[in-house]
Amino acid sequence: xxxxxxxAPTSSGCPFTGRQKVxxxxxxxxxxxxxxxxxxxxxxxxxxxPVHYDEKLGMWLVTRYDDIVKVLxxxxxxxxxxxxxxxxxxxxxxEFKQILxxxxxxxxxxxxxxxxxxxxxxxxxxDGAFSAHRVKTLEPGITRIIADLVxxxxxxxxxxxxxxxxxxxxxxxxxxxxxEQLGIDQFNGEKISRWSEAITAQIGRMQNREEMVENAKxxxxxxNFITEQMQDREVDPKEDMISDxxxxxxxxxxxxxxxxxxxLVRALIIAxxxxxxxxxxxxxxxxxxxxxxxxxxxxxxxxxxxxxRFVEELLRFxxxxxxxxxxxxxxxxxxxxxxxxxxxxxxxYASGNxxxxxxECPRQFDMGRKNLGSxxxxxxxxxxxxxxxxxxxxxxxxxxxxxxxxxxxxxxxPVAELKYQKTVATHAxxxxxxxxxxx
Numbered sequence: 001x002x003x004x005x006x007x008a009p010t011s012s013g014c015p016f017t018g019r020q021k022v023x024x025x026x027x028x029x030x031x032x033x034x035x036x037x038x039x040x041x042x043x044x045x046x047x048x049x050p051v052h053y054d055e056k057l058g059m060w061l062v063t064r065y066d067d068i069v070k071v072l073x074x075x076x077x078x079x080x081x082x083x084x085x086x087x088x089x090x091x092x093x094x095e096f097k098q099i100l101x102x103x104x105x106x107x108x109x110x111x112x113x114x115x116x117x118x119x120x121x122x123x124x125x126x127d128g129a130f131s132a133h134r135v136k137t138l139e140p141g142i143t144r145i146i147a148d149l150v151x152x153x154x155x156x157x158x159x160x161x162x163x164x165x166x167x168x169x170x171x172x173x174x175x176x177x178x179x180e181q182l183g184i185d186q187f188n189g190e191k192i193s194r195w196s197e198a199i200t201a202q203i204g205r206m207q208n209r210e211e212m213v214e215n216a217k218x219x220x221x222x223x224n225f226i227t228e229q230m231q232d233r234e235v236d237p238k239e240d241m242i243s244d245x246x247x248x249x250x251x252x253x254x255x256x257x258x259x260x261x262x263x264l265v266r267a268l269i270i271a272x273x274x275x276x277x278x279x280x281x282x283x284x285x286x287x288x289x290x291x292x293x294x295x296x297x298x299x300x301x302x303x304x305x306x307x308x309r310f311v312e313e314l315l316r317f318x319x320x321x322x323x324x325x326x327x328x329x330x331x332x333x334x335x336x337x338x339x340x341x342x343x344x345x346x347x348x349y350a351s352g353n354x355x356x357x358x359x360e361c362p363r364q365f366d367m368g369r370k371n372l373g374s375x376x377x378x379x380x381x382x383x384x385x386x387x388x389x390x391x392x393x394x395x396x397x398x399x400x401x402x403x404x405x406x407x408x409x410x411x412x413x414p415v416a417e418l419k420y421q422k423t424v425a426t427h428a429x430x431x432x433x434x435x436x437x438x439x
Contacts, residue, residue, distance in 0.1 A: 019043050028056035029346075029424050030206060036420045038322070038427070039363075042351035051337035057205060057424065059325070059346045060339065065355040065376070067335040071326055071347050072381040075115055078345065080383050083325035084113040086344050087203045092212040096202070099213065104220030105227050108259040112267050116382060125248055125256075126264070126386050129241055135389040138181070143397050145176045150401045154438045162412050165432035167193075170280040171273065177394055178272030182265070183240025184229065195222040196274040197421070199266075203325070204423025226265045230258075241268060268387075276391045278320035278428040280398050285418075286318065286365065287402070288409045288434055293365060298403045309367040311396050316353045316375035317365050322427045323348040324379070350427060352376045409436040 022044040027034060034041050045052045045063040052061045062068055071078045089096035100107040111122050149172060153163050163169065171193050179187045198218035201207045207215060230246050237243040245261050256264070287294040300306040328343040339345075353375045354362045360369065378385035385391070402409075412433040421428040 021048075024049055024052060028054050029061065030054075030056045032420075032422070035422070035424075035427075036418070038350070039354060042348065042354055046351060046355060046357075051335040051339070054346075057346070059205075059344045060337070061323070061346050061348055061351075062334065063348045063351040063355075064335060065352040065358040068347050068349065068352040068376055069380055070334065071345065072376070072379055072383065075119075075382050077329055077332060078326040079115050079329050080113050080119075080324075080326060081115045082327035082329065083345060084110065084203070086327055087205065087325040089202050089212055089216075090205050092207075092209055095209075096212055096216050099216040100220060100223070103217065104223040105262070106223075106259060108223070108263040108266070110267055111260045111263045112386070113383075119382060121250060122260070122264070123382065123386070125250060129244065130386050130389055132389045135393050138390070139393060139397065141180060142177055142393055143401070145180065146173055146394070146397050146401045149173050149176070150405050154406050154436075157406070157436050158438050160435075162433050162435055165284040165434050166277070166281050166429060167431065169284070170277040170432075173280060173398060174273035174277040174394060177390075178269060181240065181272070181390075182229075182242050182268060183233075183238050184242075191221070192269065192273065194218050196270050198222070199270045200274060200421070200423055200425055200428075203425045204421075206422040206424065222266060222269070223262060226262050226269070230261060230265065241265075271385075272387055272390070274428075275320040275426060276387075276394050278426055279315065279318075279391065279395050281429050281432055282318035282320065283314060283395060283399055283402075284409065284432055284434060285411075285415075285429065286314065288411045289415060290365065291408075294403065294407070294409060297399060298407070301400055301403055306367070307396050307400060308392075309372060310399060311392055312372045312375065313365055313367045313369070314395065314399075315377035315392075316359065316372070317362075318427075319350050319353050319375070319377035320426055320428065321377065322350045322423075322425060324425065346424060349376050349379065405439055406436040407439050409434055 020040045022041050024044060027041060029035065029038070029041070042063055045061060050062070050064040050067060052063065054061055062071055097107045111118070112126070114122065149169060153169055157163055172189050175187070175189050175192050195218055198215035201211065201215045202219070229242050233243040233246045237247055242265055245256060245264055248256055250256070287297070297310060323346040326345045326347055328339045328341055328345065330341045332339050353359070356362050358374065359371065378388040412435055418432065419430045421430055
C-alpha cells in the first residue's frame, strides 16, 4: 500500500518527515487502515492526483486547500443538495425511504442541505439562533454543564477508574448542551448517541443492507420523538429552539412546513452533538499525547485570547469532519481534472487543513501561525457550519474546565490501537480510554 518514505521541503522550506507515498491505484478511503491513519493518503493525492477518483467509493476526492475552497464557494456549480442526496443511504435509498415513510412519519429531506435560493431562505431563519452574540449569552449555562461533568469524571478517575473520553465525557457533554438549547428536558443520552451514529452511517458510505435497516429504524425512532416534541410546542410554546422553529415566520410571512421543521430539528440534534463530540474527543487525545501542550494550556487557562487561538488550531490540526459530498451540475474543470456533469465529489476538509502549501508545518500544533483562522473545519461559503460559534464555545469551555481540574492525562492503550467509526464523513474515535489525576 505504501512505497518509499519521503522527506521533502514545502514551498516555505519547512521539512515534513515521515511521509510515505501511497499507491493510489491500490488504495481506497474505504480501507479501515486508511480510515484510521489517512494523512499519507491525503498527502499523496495532494502531490500526485489532487482530484482523485476513488474506484471503490465511486467518488472524486478533492484534497487541495485551494480546490476545496473553490468548490465550497460555488454552490450552484457544485451542488450540496445533489451531492448529499446521492450519498444518503447509498445503494439502499429506496428501501431506506420506504422504512421512514412507513415507520418514521415520512421521509424528510435535509432542508439545510438545499441549494440557493431555497437554502438562503432557510439559512436566514437559522442564523439568528446561532449568532456569536447569542452563543455568548449561553456561556454560563454551558460552563455549568461542562464543569459538573468534569467533576464527575474527575471523581471516578481519582478512584483509579479508566475513563472512556468518548462515552463518558465528549458525547454526554454535547448531548446535554444541545438538548438544553432545544428545550428537551428529559432525554436518553444513549438513544441520542445511537440516533447520531445512524444518521452518520447514512452519509458514511460504509454500511451494508442489514446495517442500513437497523439504522433506518433508529432514525424512525428519532423522527417520532421529534414529532412528539413539535406537537407539544404547537399547543404549549416554550423559550427554546424547537418552539422557535415550530412558530417561526419567514420573511414572506410563511411558516416552515412540517417536513422542513422535522428536518431542521433532526439536524440540530445530530449535528449539535456528533461532530462537536468528535472535536472534544480530539482535544482529549491531544492533551494525552502532548503533555507539554497540556501544561501550556494550564499556564494560560485564564487568557481568553489564548484559548480562542487554541481552539482554532485544534480545529485545523484535528478537524472532526473528514469530508462532505457535492455534485457537479455541469461539465467543469477542477484542479487540472475534467469532471463530467453528475460527478460525485467528496470534499476532503481534513486534507485541506493539512495542506503544506497553505499551512506551514501542518503537523505542528502552532497557535502562532498567521493564518490560524483560514482552516476549513467548518467549511466556507453559504453552507458554512451554522453551529460553528456554539461548537467553538463548547470546545473552549471543555478545554478550560478540564485543564483547571485535572492533569497528567494519559492514554491507557497505544495510539495505534485506537479504533475509528466506519464512515468517510467523519474521523471519529470509537473509544478513548484515559486516566488522569485531580489537581
